[in-house]
Structure formats: structure tokens, C-alpha cells
Amino acid sequence: MNLFAQIKEDLQIPTLNQVAPSFEAQSTMGTLKFPDDFYGKWRIIFSHPADFTPVCTSEIWELAQMQGKFDDLETKIMVISTDGIPSHFSWIEIMEKLEYQGRKPAKIKFPLISDVNMRISKLYGMQHPYTNSTKNVRGVFIISPDNRIQFIAFYPGTVGRNMDEIYRVLQALQLTYNDKLLTPVNWVKGQDCMIVPPSNEKEAEQFRAKNNEEYYSYNWFMWFMKMNK
Structure with a gap:
């Protein structure tokens, strides 16, 4: 061989x-x-x-x-x-x-x-x-x-x-090693991160109803966490 x-x-x-x-x-x-x-x-x-x-x-x-x-x-x-x-x-x-x-x-x-x-x-x-x-x-x-x-x-x-x-x-x-965070395309340190999304639209609405200013979304499955609080 x-x-x-x-x-x-x-x-x-x-x-x-x-x-x-x-x-x-x-x-x-x-x-x-x-x-x-x-x-x-x-x-x-x-x-x-x-x-x-x-x-x-x-x-x-x-x-x-x-x-x-x-x-x-x-x-x-x-x-x-x-x-x-x-x-x-x-x-x-x-x-x-x-x-x-x-x-x-x-x-x-x-x-x-x-x-x-x-x-x-x-x-x-x-x-x-x-x-x-x-x-x-x-x-x-x-x-x-x-x-x-x-x-x-x-x-x-x-x-x-x-x-x-x-x-x-x-x-x-x-x-992301210890936290349930995700980094989006082209992410660099200091930018907002994604979070594990709700399973469906109903869960997303329930999450949105809490009116937590720490998070925001573009649709029911793309949720972001503000990193610069």
C-alpha cells in the first residue's frame, strides 16, 4: 500500500x-x-x-x-x-x-x-x-x-x-457557550444576539405580551436580545 x-x-x-x-x-x-x-x-x-x-x-x-x-x-x-x-x-x-x-x-x-x-x-x-x-x-x-x-x-x-x-x-x-444565545450573520462583539426562538406563533405572542424591553423581534421566530443595555 x-x-x-x-x-x-x-x-x-x-x-x-x-x-x-x-x-x-x-x-x-x-x-x-x-x-x-x-x-x-x-x-x-x-x-x-x-x-x-x-x-x-x-x-x-x-x-x-x-x-x-x-x-x-x-x-x-x-x-x-x-x-x-x-x-x-x-x-x-x-x-x-x-x-x-x-x-x-x-x-x-x-x-x-x-x-x-x-x-x-x-x-x-x-x-x-x-x-x-x-x-x-x-x-x-x-x-x-x-x-x-x-x-x-x-x-x-x-x-x-x-x-x-x-x-x-x-x-x-x-x-454562546453557557448562555442560550445565537449569533446572526456577520455578528461582531457588541452587537445584539439572537435567542432560541419560540416554537410557534402562539408562544411568540405570549412572549411578546410580556413587553420585555430587553428583547425585540422581526417575526415570530427571529428574536433578538439587546446586548448594550
């Missing part, structure tokens, strides 16, 4: 709300035990195809710029590829000196994980056989404090990820 056929046979992509697979691996910050080292935290796993590639460099550089914003949301970042630790360190050295888009470089304070045996990549379905590559695709896994996968995205090798959008998704997930 050739390598592509083996990857195809082994491919198992986790699903939403599944418990995130556990692993132990070497990283640029030492041995990393997942999820034990991230107890009680939100976390994001980013996979990327290879060190010293242009799109990946722009992505990891941008993540370094945004570290403070993710820290404010009590969220830990980790990055994984099938490159070795020496490669990761050499790449970091270049990125931490890179001036890009008119901005100064930032220190990379999150771990880059080495998965040379592809074990973790297979656990998370990060290698897609029809891309005709043994390299990881650009994956994103947002995982909640209870270690369940709340968001999954895969990008082709030619398309860089929008880190602002990933940050927006994280904000939305944190807002």
Missing part, C-alpha cells in the same frame, strides 16, 4: 462536540501534554503544511501579533506540523526578525509542535489524501474548556487563514 492510500485509509476527521483526542508531543516549549497542560482554558490548534513556506510564515507571524488578544480571552494557541524541532526553532528565529506589512515583529510565545511521525495529524484528520501531499492542510480546531471540539475549519494550501475571523468565531463561541 502506498503512502497516499495509507493516509486515505487512516483518515478520521473529528466532529463537532467530540472530545478532542489526547496526545503527548515535543514542542518548542518542551514536552506538551494535551489536554492536561491546558486545563480550564479555551485552546486553538492550528495545523500548517510546512516551515519556511510563505503563506505559513505570514499566518504564524500574524498569530504572534495577536497573542495578547487571545490571552485576553483566556485562550491558548498551539501550532503543529510534521517538521522537526530544529526546523521549528530556525523558522521562529527568522519570523521574530521579520518586519511585515509595515509592522514590527513579535515574539512567538506559543508552542510549535513537532509531529514527524504524523500520529497527531492522523488523530485530527489534518492530512487529506486527495491533496496529493503528505503535508498537513491548514486546519483550525477551537476547543472549549471541557475539551470538546467547538469549531473545525480546513483551508487549502494556497489560501491563508483570516486570523481576525478565527478570533471573531472564538468570541462568538465563548458568548
Whole structure:
């Protein structure tokens, strides 16, 4: 069996709300035990195809710029590829000196994980056989404090990820995680949120009759909660 056929046979992509697979691996910050080292935290796993590639460099550089914003949301970042630790360190050295888009470089304070045996990549379905590559695709896994996968995205090798959008998704997930709230199209933090709607028009009329100024609706099934009270 050739390598592509083996990857195809082994491919198992986790699903939403599944418990995130556990692993132990070497990283640029030492041995990393997942999820034990991230107890009680939100976390994001980013996979990327290879060190010293242009799109990946722009992505990891941008993540370094945004570290403070993710820290404010009590969220830990980790990055994984099938490159070795020496490669990761050499790449970091270049990125931490890179001036890009008119901005100064930032220190990379999150771990880059080495998965040379592809074990973790297979656990998370990060290698897609029809891309005709043994390299990881650009994956994103947002995982909640209870270690369940709340968001999954895969990008082709030619398309860089929008880190602002990933940050927006994280904000939305944190807002809706414990409350019965929904975020509408193009929602950004501070805007009004949707609520779980009434089951029918009669329930909607009963809800409306309470004259609660905290809520408003466009029809019987599209109800919003005012976020700026």
C-alpha cells in the first residue's frame, strides 16, 4: 500500500462536540501534554503544511501579533506540523526578525509542535489524501474548556487563514457557550444576539405580551436580545 492510500485509509476527521483526542508531543516549549497542560482554558490548534513556506510564515507571524488578544480571552494557541524541532526553532528565529506589512515583529510565545511521525495529524484528520501531499492542510480546531471540539475549519494550501475571523468565531463561541444565545450573520462583539426562538406563533405572542424591553423581534421566530443595555 502506498503512502497516499495509507493516509486515505487512516483518515478520521473529528466532529463537532467530540472530545478532542489526547496526545503527548515535543514542542518548542518542551514536552506538551494535551489536554492536561491546558486545563480550564479555551485552546486553538492550528495545523500548517510546512516551515519556511510563505503563506505559513505570514499566518504564524500574524498569530504572534495577536497573542495578547487571545490571552485576553483566556485562550491558548498551539501550532503543529510534521517538521522537526530544529526546523521549528530556525523558522521562529527568522519570523521574530521579520518586519511585515509595515509592522514590527513579535515574539512567538506559543508552542510549535513537532509531529514527524504524523500520529497527531492522523488523530485530527489534518492530512487529506486527495491533496496529493503528505503535508498537513491548514486546519483550525477551537476547543472549549471541557475539551470538546467547538469549531473545525480546513483551508487549502494556497489560501491563508483570516486570523481576525478565527478570533471573531472564538468570541462568538465563548458568548454562546453557557448562555442560550445565537449569533446572526456577520455578528461582531457588541452587537445584539439572537435567542432560541419560540416554537410557534402562539408562544411568540405570549412572549411578546410580556413587553420585555430587553428583547425585540422581526417575526415570530427571529428574536433578538439587546446586548448594550
